[in-house]
Amino acid sequence: MKPCLLCMKSLTEVPSWQSFFGLEKKKTLCDSCSNRFKRADIKEEDAVLDAVHSLYEYDDAMRDWLHQYKFLQDIALAEVVAHDLRSAFSREDVIVPVPMHPERAKIRTFSHVEALLAAANRPYVQLLRKTNPGVMGEKSRQERLEMENLFALLPGAKVEPITYRLVDDIYTTGTTLRQAAAVLKQAGAARVEVVTLIRSVQK
Incomplete structure (x- = not known):
């Protein structure tokens, strides 16, 4: 059992x-x-993000799950959300995970977004690299909004005039996702949509 x-x-x-x-x-x-888990299925869009779909509310249950998964490195917990995340995509979607900075990846020992996609059995392409090791969760809303772009294209990455679907664990102000989407669009992406597990509102 x-x-x-x-x-x-x-x-x-x-x-x-x-x-x-x-x-x-x-x-x-x-x-x-x-x-304890509550689906939110919040759908939004703005001038940079052509569509945003967040699956869960950021309530106590999801906060506990995220802490245990992401910070206590309990990678098995990716299976908890695998079915719902898998259902958020079609087989034709070109999925791009929001990357970690290499220094942060060494500390955490795994890429939490890539592990989620692996558990959901959804293939993805790496097009972006993170250029700043700063942790967004340690910054205020205003600091997030004022940050310079955190991302650049990977050397040799080819961006086609198609729709890409960016994936991240949590949407708070949307700054990280807009910056990543802007890099893809400047490189030629026709459209950038976003899927996040969680939608949080930071005051």
């Missing part, structure tokens, strides 16, 4: 025809933990 990835209680699963054909959502949480 598998344990819940959050509370470690044993999971009880009843076999169904969907599970037999691999169509059923993989159970990773007990009912109690699963019921």
Whole structure:
């Protein structure tokens, strides 16, 4: 019997025809933990981001999940959101993860966005590099809005006149995503859409 990835209680699963054909959502949480997560499905757009789709609210349950996954490096928790993230894309989407700075990647030991996409079984292309090691979560809203561009194209990266879908874990002010989208559009992208797991409002 598998344990819940959050509370470690044993999971009880009843076999169904969907599970037999691999169509059923993989159970990773007990009912109690699963019921804490609230879908938001917030959809927005602005002058730079042609579409934004955020899957979850940034409530206590999602805050706890993000902390354990991202900062305590519990990479197995990517499976908790894999089904919903996978459903946010079509097989034709060209997905671009928002990159980490190499110094931050060494400290964290894994790329949290790439691990989410791997768990969701969605292929992606690397087109961007982060040029500043600063941590956005440590900055105020005003500091985020005033930051110089954090991204550049990877050497040799080819951007085509198509739609790209940027992926990040959390949308707060949108500064990071707009800067990444601006680099892609300046390089020739026709359209840049965004998918984030979480939509947070920073005051």
